[in-house]
Each structure stands twice: as structure tokens, then as C-alpha cells.
Amino acid sequence: MTRHMDSPWWRDAVVYEIYVRSFADASGDGVGDLPGVRERLPYLRSLGVDAVWLTPFYPSPMADGGYDVADHRGVDPLFGTLADFEALVHDAHELGLKVLVDVVPNHSSSEHPWFRDALRGVGRDRYLFRDRPNNWQSTFSGPAWTQLPDGQWYLHLFASEQPDFNWRNPEVHAEFLDILRFWLDRGVDGFRIDVAMGLYKAEGLPDVEDQAFASVSPIWGRPEVHAVYRDWRKLLDSYPGERMAVGEVWTDDPADLALYVRPDELHQSFNFSWLQAPWSPAAFRKVIDDTLKTVPFATWVLSNHDVVRHRTRYGTDDPGTGLARARAGLLMMLALPGSVYLYQGEELGLPEVTDLPPESRQDPVFKRSKGELPGRDGCRVPLPWTPDGASYGFSADGVAPWLPQPDEFRTLNAQNQAEDPGSTLEFYRRALACRRELARSVPYALEWLESPQGALFFSRGSLTCAVNCGSDPVRLPPHESVLLSSGPVEDGVLPPDTAAWLRTS
Ligand code: GLC
Numbered sequence: 001m002t003r004h005m006d007s008p009w010w011r012d013a014v015v016y017e018i019y020v021r022s023f024a025d026a027s028g029d030g031v032g033d034l035p036g037v038r039e040r041l042p043y044l045r046s047l048g049v050d051a052v053w054l055t056p057f058y059p060s061p062m063a064d065g066g067y068d069v070a071d072h073r074g075v076d077p078l079f080g081t082l083a084d085f086e087a088l089v090h091d092a093h094e095l096g097l098k099v100l101v102d103v104v105p106n107h108s109s110s111e112h113p114w115f116r117d118a119l120r121g122v123g124r125d126r127y128l129f130r131d132r133p134n135n136w137q138s139t140f141s142g143p144a145w146t147q148l149p150d151g152q153w154y155l156h157l158f159a160s161e162q163p164d165f166n167w168r169n170p171e172v173h174a175e176f177l178d179i180l181r182f183w184l185d186r187g188v189d190g191f192r193i194d195v196a197m198g199l200y201k202a203e204g205l206p207d208v209e210d211q212a213f214a215s216v217s218p219i220w221g222r223p224e225v226h227a228v229y230r231d232w233r234k235l236l237d238s239y240p241g242e243r244m245a246v247g248e249v250w251t252d253d254p255a256d257l258a259l260y261v262r263p264d265e266l267h268q269s270f271n272f273s274w275l276q277a278p279w280s281p282a283a284f285r286k287v288i289d290d291t292l293k294t295v296p297f298a299t300w301v302l303s304n305h306d307v308v309r310h311r312t313r314y315g316t317d318d319p320g321t322g323l324a325r326a327r328a329g330l331l332m333m334l335a336l337p338g339s340v341y342l343y344q345g346e347e348l349g350l351p352e353v354t355d356l357p358p359e360s361r362q363d364p365v366f367k368r369s370k371g372e373l374p375g376r377d378g379c380r381v382p383l384p385w386t387p388d389g390a391s392y393g394f395s396a397d398g399v400a401p402w403l404p405q406p407d408e409f410r411t412l413n414a415q416n417q418a419e420d421p422g423s424t425l426e427f428y429r430r431a432l433a434c435r436r437e438l439a440r441s442v443p444y445a446l447e448w449l450e451s452p453q454g455a456l457f458f459s460r461g462s463l464t465c466a467v468n469c470g471s472d473p474v475r476l477p478p479h480e481s482v483l484l485s486s487g488p489v490e491d492g493v494l495p496p497d498t499a500a501w502l503r504t505s
Pocket of ligand 1: 064067068104158194195248305306
């Protein structure tokens, strides 16, 4: 919102996450790919985003949807070729869109040449091999250790097909600097860093009591990791054009988040406290206050490829409530200072698909927990582009997509919504266009206004945002005009689960 002449592009950018295998399939094999993304870039331009983040498209056995990388400098034939990638970057830049790619430094695929060497006993020091395992559990459930026939065990904080690197080996550090250079040389504008608070583990790999993602523990958030990001920052700064990096850092404590975005480290970190907040004005206000107080460059995110889509999270048992809240939540988020990350399909108001048949589920979380945990496939269902066809326009006609799509895609698809001014897609377009317009006039600082019970009112210069999270209608604060609202607003009254942007003098 505050594109001051001297502020870098990413500071207030709207970045759209593309989960490549579920976005658009140009090759007709039922899996999304880079040419599919390239064809749909004009859709993203007209949606009004500033940048795209592409999830991993590197050669991979796909044990974790591509987050098991076998070659960090290539493109898996499933997703296209390096030439397809270069064409995509070229077209995106022509359209004024920046491109971020995912870098996965915590682990590789078990098919990576280094790990294959390690299996033969060569270069095991690039990974974490031990004679005995400790008590660590995999984030995907089950033990974090797998034993080889020769008796040694290796550590994997995720699936057993994702062995963790040993970042205390300088070869690993040098390799990743080179990988970053490889993509920077191909014109990428920045990186999303997978598991950014992982990488280093406490010396001696001590047993732990609590396995959860935590700010600092023997498993996560080791202080040594910051030296890595200082080196990455130097590299990014040595390239022209404001290249940037955003870290995936899971923590409840904004002070920890701030450690990653010190001036000589990463440019941004995802603010997962925002997506973890319940639909409550007090919870939202606390996250906003804590973030703006502690983190120099704020970011906001409601959904991504790892969490239940926010329409469903907010929906309790009623999908109508979920959609109303999702739309109101978007307006609130877009009115905040800093940058915003959107997840593909939220602009269509897509819900989580909760009834996928077990045999179609592919997430290692589902497999490793033996079906006890549903896993993340429900937010990864291929996007619906048209009202008909075997895959609603995701693949060539007659081709089944890699995950089945629900019947409601017949109405929720992009084509139908583009023709309906009341659709969620058109609402997103209006909101993003309005935000872009306001960017020239609105200051970074946010001021709280007195708000009735259940509501949150705040202003930034001449923009006031009013959100009603309660169950009774509230009166809007004084204003000149209503710029935009997430639902019907009449006679100065804001209904429940609705937000509005107001112009004030
Ligand atoms: C990150 C990714 C997630 C992946 C995991 C392991 O959390 O977002 O999708 O499974 O890292 O790479």
C-alpha cells in the first residue's frame, strides 16, 4: 500500500503462490506444468498481482510433491524443460510480473546423486548419518530416522525419501550458493526458502521432549542458520534489480520472526500467526500489533499449499459463513501495511476438499500416519478454469487430473466467475485494483479507531477499514464514501462477517 518512490518492490507486493502441479496442465498428462502457468499469466496480470511464487518444479521422484529435490538446477519432465522455464520468466517480466522460485535447502531427495553416493558409503558427511537414532519424530509422523542395511541410520525431518543435509559441512553451504546463482542468472527475482528455520540441528543431536515446530529447539531455529542467510543476502545484493528472499519460518513469537529479517538477512518471513488466528477481533488485533511492533517488513498470508483453505477454516459448519469471512478477511489483510501472499484458488473462493477418496490421496502425511491424518491434498486439488470438461479446463479434455475435483467446481470455475460481477474473482480484482490505486496516497502507519463490540476499525491516512467479526450488525465509523465492501453495506450499517473500505477526509 505504500509504494513510496524509494521503497523496494517487495515491500508492499501482492505475491500469488502457484502450486505448479495443480495450476494448469498444458501437456495433457493430468499434472500442472510450466507451460500451463505461462499460458495463464495474463489471467494473473488481470487479477492484479505483482509477483508469482512457483513451488518446486525440479527433477523429483515426487515423494513430497516435488519438495524432494533430486537436482536443484533442472526442470522435471513432468513440469517441462529449462527452456519452458526461461520462456515463462520472459513472459512474466513482459507483463510486469516478478517471479520467485522455491529453494529447498534443508533436505534433498533420496534420489539425489549425493545421497546415492552416501548409500554406497561415499560422502556420508553431507547428510546426518549416525550409528544410533535419537528420539526425534518426523514432521510427517513416524520416526525421523531410517536404517540402512549396513546398520547406520540417517535423519529426515520429513519423509524418509527426504534426507536432511549436514549444514556443518561447508560443501553444502557452497553448493546452495551456487544453486542460487544458477537461478539468479536465469532472471528470477527472488526465492521462497523452504523450512528456513531448519538446516542446522543442535550439536550432538540431543533427544527432545517436544517435537512440534518451535521457535528455538535442538531441531529448529539454531542460531547458526543466520550466517547462511547473511551470505545469501550478500549474493542477492550483488545482483541488480532488488532480488529478494522470503523465509518459511514457523514460530508463535514475532521476535523470532524478526531475527530472520534483520537488515543483512532475509527480506521477509511468512507471518503464519495471521493464518493461525481464529475469526476474532481480539486475535486479529494482537497479531497486527505484535507484527507491526516487531517485524520491520510485515507480510500477511491466509492460505498456502500446507494448510486448510481459509474459507473452510473460517466456515465452521456453514460454507456461506466461511466465504463471507474469507472475503472480509481479504479486505482486512489488503488494508494492512506490508506485503500479502495469496494462494492459488482463493480468488475463486475455493473450499478445502475434505472428502477425497483415500486411494487418491498422495500426501506423505496421509501415508506415513496410515490415514490418521488427512494430509494436505484437500487444498491442492487442481484448479477449475471452465464449467465443463473432465477436469474443468485444468487438463486437455478427457484427461483425469491427478486429484479428483468436486462437483461444485461446475459453478466455482474461473470462466463463470469472470462473467459474474458479484463473484469472488471479480471481488478480488476490484480489491487488488483499489489497493494499487491507494498505494500512492496511504502511509505505512496504522491507527486504531474506537470499534464497537465484535468489530475492528483502523485507518491509514484517508483509508479506513472496518471489519465486523461479531454476530450483530454495527454502525460504520464516519466516512465520505464506501470504496469497496466484501458484502452488501446499506445505510451506514456493516452486517456480520463483512468488511468495508471507507474514504475519510
Ligand atoms: C515445507 C513445504 C511443504 C513440504 C515441507 C518439506 O513446509 O511448504 O510442502 O512438505 O517443507 O519440504
